[in-house]
Amino acid sequence: MVQIALPLDWPVADRDEDFLISEANRSAFDHLKRWSLWPVMATLITGPRKSGRSMLGRIFVRKTGGRLFDDCEQHDEEDLFHAWNDAQARRRPLLMIADSAPPAWRVALPDLRSRLAATPHVEIGEPDDSLVGDLIVKLLGDRGIAVPRELPDFLVPRIERSYVAVLQVVEALDRAVLSNHRRMTVAMAKRALQESGILRRA
Numbered sequence: 001m002v003q004i005a006l007p008l009d010w011p012v013a014d015r016d017e018d019f020l021i022s023e024a025n026r027s028a029f030d031h032l033k034r035w036s037l038w039p040v041m042a043t044l045i046t047g048p049r050k051s052g053r054s055m056l057g058r059i060f061v062r063k064t065g066g067r068l069f070d071d072c073e074q075h076d077e078e079d080l081f082h083a084w085n086d087a088q089a090r091r092r093p094l095l096m097i098a099d100s101a102p103p104a105w106r107v108a109l110p111d112l113r114s115r116l117a118a119t120p121h122v123e124i125g126e127p128d129d130s131l132v133g134d135l136i137v138k139l140l141g142d143r144g145i146a147v148p149r150e151l152p153d154f155l156v157p158r159i160e161r162s163y164v165a166v167l168q169v170v171e172a173l174d175r176a177v178l179s180n181h182r183r184m185t186v187a188m189a190k191r192a193l194q195e196s197g198i199l200r201r202a
Contacts, residue, residue: 019056020138022131028053028122032060032095040119041087042094044072046101047124050163057095066093073098077109084115129156132166139170145177145184154186158199165198172196 021029028045035043047053054070061068067083069075080096087094098105101121107113127135133152140147159165176192177184193199 024125044096044121051124070097072096081112
């Protein structure tokens, strides 16, 4: 009997160790560590979706007592404006997360636009090869799946180097393990990802 793998909402992790650091995100991480030295008590972080930027933001505000505006392009501009001013007055850091920085993020309110122009901007990049492998191992481990030591070296050259692709790989491998009632192997991973159309030639 074949077990159908059902999509599950896994708990959102917010522990420090859940944020994996590599050259793709190190500059953002280091900037947030030095928040007490910021000349402006605000920072804008941009980067790809699923890059861990929201998790990093939640960890940051928990440690600093600051304030977080995630998906800040969707927030009321007056609210952002007042939050920016309040952060300076109280010396409590404001962290804003967006897909892109102005002018790509169109800001209508002139006062907010001028303040964002004075706000430091750090960017999370697409994952490097090391981070791709580490993310696959960690995300599968979070689901209780032991990963063979040789699997990351097999997968990394054969999948797209993006956070979305990593999540697609993890979902496909999770389904394969549940459906086959077997431990993960390189052969199983290869077959599952070929069937999903995810695997490409190295």
